[in-house]
Amino acid sequence: MKVQREAGTLVELTTETIESLKESPLFNEDLKPVPISQRTWNVRHFASLWIGMAVCVPTYTLASGLINSGMNWWQAIMTVFLGNAIVLIPMAMIAFAGTKYGIPYPIFCRASFGSRGAHLPALLRAGVACGWFGIQCWIGGQFLNVALTQSFDFWNDLDKQWVYVFDPNKETDRAIAEVSTAYKALLKSKNAVKNLKQEIAKLQAAKGDDLAKKEAELETAINDSMTFQAKFSESKRYVISLGMVFSFLIFWIINVWIGYKGAESIKWMETWGAPILIGIGGILILWAFYVAGGIWELFKATDRPNEFLGGITFVRIFLPSLNGMISFWATLALNIPDFSRYAKSQRDQVLGQVIGLPATMGFYAFVGVCGTLGSIVVFGQAIWDPSELLARFNSPILSIIGGFAIFLATITTNIAANVVAPANAFSNLAPRIISYRIGAIITGIIGFLIQPWKLLSEPSGYIFGWLGTYGSFLGPLAGLYLADYYFIHRQRLNLKDLYIPNTGKYNFRYGINWIAFIAYFLSVIPFILTLKFDLGISGRNIQENSWTIGLVLSFAFYAALMKLNRSSITSKSEYQEITENG
Template sequence: MNQKAHSVDPSFAAGAQDSSLYNDDLAPTGPAQRTWKWYHFAALWVGMVMNIASYMLAAGLTEEGMSPWQAVVTVLLGNLIVLVPMLLIGHAGAKHGIPYAVLVRSSFGTQGAKLPAMLRAIVACGWYGIQTWLGGSAIYTLLNILTGNALHGAALPFLDISIGQLACFLVFWALQIYFIVHGTDSIRWLESWSAPIKVVMCIALVWWATSKAGGLGSMLSAPSQFVAGGKKEGLFWATFWPGLTAMVGFWATLALNIPDFTRFARSQRDQVIGQTIGLPAPMALLSVISVVVTSATVVIYGKAIWDPIDLTSRMTGIGVGVALIILTLDTMCCNLAANLVGPAYDFSSLWPKGISYRAGGMITATIAIVMMPWKILATTQGYIFTWLVGYSALLGPVAGILMVDYFLIRGTRLSHRELFDENGEYSYTGGWNIAAVVALVIGVLPNLPGFLHTAFPAAFPNVPAFFNTLYTYAWFVGLALASVVYGVWMKARKSPSARVASA
């Protein structure tokens, strides 16, 4: 685990640059680029974790009937689970210096890799839009406070948001363009210095809430709705499993494209320690802060306020402006790292000679607008059980295929040159590895009926209960099925040769 991140395959330079699969952004990183230490990864995760969407996760679970502490434990458990593929898939980035879009070529083929790249990219576009909407909402709230609600207005037809909301959404969208243009180093810089500010803000928020309320409030000791006599008596497990799957799904996109960051690691030790410190504990801590502050709002305002933007808008004095500015910064930090870097590389991999990292970032930002993210956030049911669980059904199988291919089939050995060769080892049949495609389909299909019933209950009312139950475990089911199918299929073939630079 203490091994240094490997340098580029010596044979890679010879001819690889002429390949249609190559551009400088996708090429393996060299020693001079491997500068990320463990605290850079920890800061990266703190920067991504401390955001409005993460703060509201525990809220969504309590709205579905959990007690505050059941919600916190569910969030922690989900993040401990997703940390495992995060570290395993991150190993490939640290060892070989390649992004996710190149790594998937070893399992899906040099052309087939575009399929999982697009699946992950579209999900990330949705997330980029969601976080941009939340950042725009913070700006909208701040401007309304400063102007006496001058931005309030009727909702526009079809869009279902006002002109003021749309304008603030687009302003926040435009602010992020600077970091798209200046690349991943600018994002690392932003995350490194903003992480401590976020921690201080969280501590200040808890202090303010408990001081104002004269204590922690009664909500923390409130029982769940699953107890005897509760509104959802006996239904804990029916809520827990899809809730846990949603918590895993929350970072399932990063579990795939984490090589986009670990390719800059100095060593495996740096990426492992940094991610282990930076993800599970901060997510759990933020959930605790969320339930503590929300419990205090019951005393202060007479009702539970889970939305930090709504809460901030009720404060008075200069603090409200400072808080909303920090919330805006907070959302931008998370969005750029979690939802821009990955799809930018993914889109670049579709046409390496024509789409650079920056162009891929602009494509991501544009698609995010078209997806109208405010509609995804319209209801808790739609956000957690349709969006989070739904896309986890797509990404779980890809994660399983990647881990089986990289560790069990290839023993962590990859040929850098072959990854950029249209007719090389990873070209399979016409650039497609049928084993990976079939495994992906088999991993996704069992979850499809449950997804359709959850997303469109009026159109699909009579889905058998078995499929609805299966859907609650979507990420786990997809990962397990795809892993087994891919592993058995590839083992039945002659093991691929390990023509590699770095063992």
């Protein structure tokens, strides 16, 4: 019986099969294979998707860590570009399954982990995404609050009303009093700086004798202002203003709403947002060239010609840095079928990702380098944080433009990277009850409940370490998927059986493919050992290369162990029997 139809390189369920699956507990309209007629994403859409995701504050600051570790600017850019070019290989290969069969990530997981076992990898990916969703919403809310505070007096008043304290070691009244006192001192110091600048301008015009004295006073006042700024930032760490509450809620609602609208809304947002983000990056580069007096003058500040070339020192810095760049988007390599299922062809998804991912990551790391070097020329110090750079200009117009740019960059990253995967994963938990839209709302609620303001307040950066470690457990999944789809199934899947419980060939035993679980846990053991025991240099090497090591081990373990169970395999002759051409 023909259950699926193949047109070129794309496969869809037949109308009769769809009707027969409508009562299945594993099937709903959001998880079903996308009909070929609705697969409309082309090269431009995939390139725009990646531009929207890649342009974000972490990308802007990527090169800073590499330069601080000893690289020069072009070595840092090269490492960013190369790492993303490498991760693109497994990403595009996993995307092939989504494009060919039109299935989202949780359904793709059923082929290897089983109809019930697929919940584990899907929820692992969802857990990371929910954490980052909340954090990105808080970060986006902060930039929105800065822009609104500098644009509207009433919002500026709201931002001075401290309403919430979450430091358990401080009483509410005392904490609010501290931040209020620090704010008043900061405001007073800023006014002193402003007045001194005006006096100096008058003395310069009149060639007054007190010019040198006033300039010395100005330098002292600026240093005092920076000290008060640091005290204010520290006292504000555990206190939230009313303006920040509203800014976070506005940004959170916008993110949830766009995610709720689904794939077409995301496609629209990424498509029009991409050229704006690229244009803003180009403007920042031109500004840096202008203030430095030219391209080469700008890069002389950090250029270290031939310092590491051919040396073992560079290799020791380069290899762990490269692994870090590979891991940056490694989670998206897993759930890329969530997007590639909408591709018109394999060419569209591959070429779009080739254009959009490594080039954009390299370009915006370059934007970050230029912006920071420009800050050295103008302000006398390297400012890697774009929000701090905006604040230094002390211009409402620039704050609005820059705030909008960061707002757009954060939202395009957050929706695509952190909403789609968990929404589909939650829908897969109970397809008859939870739709994609309900899954998107659940994602937003969890992102709120994790209280990102608390997570980001920790000076140790614990949350980023936790998410980084958590992400390392996702690496072996990529190798397992590659082994399953290309080595075990030979790219031949029975679409109908992916949605049939109990009797389908992907049910395995009680809905779980225990071989996949064994292969996965064997692959993460080396990394777990490095967390539990001090293994010296060997342990550090495993941690620094955890994604690559996990991928290779899981591929090998799964490919070898699956020889014990061939029941899920669709032979070439069986594939021809269930597939009609045309």
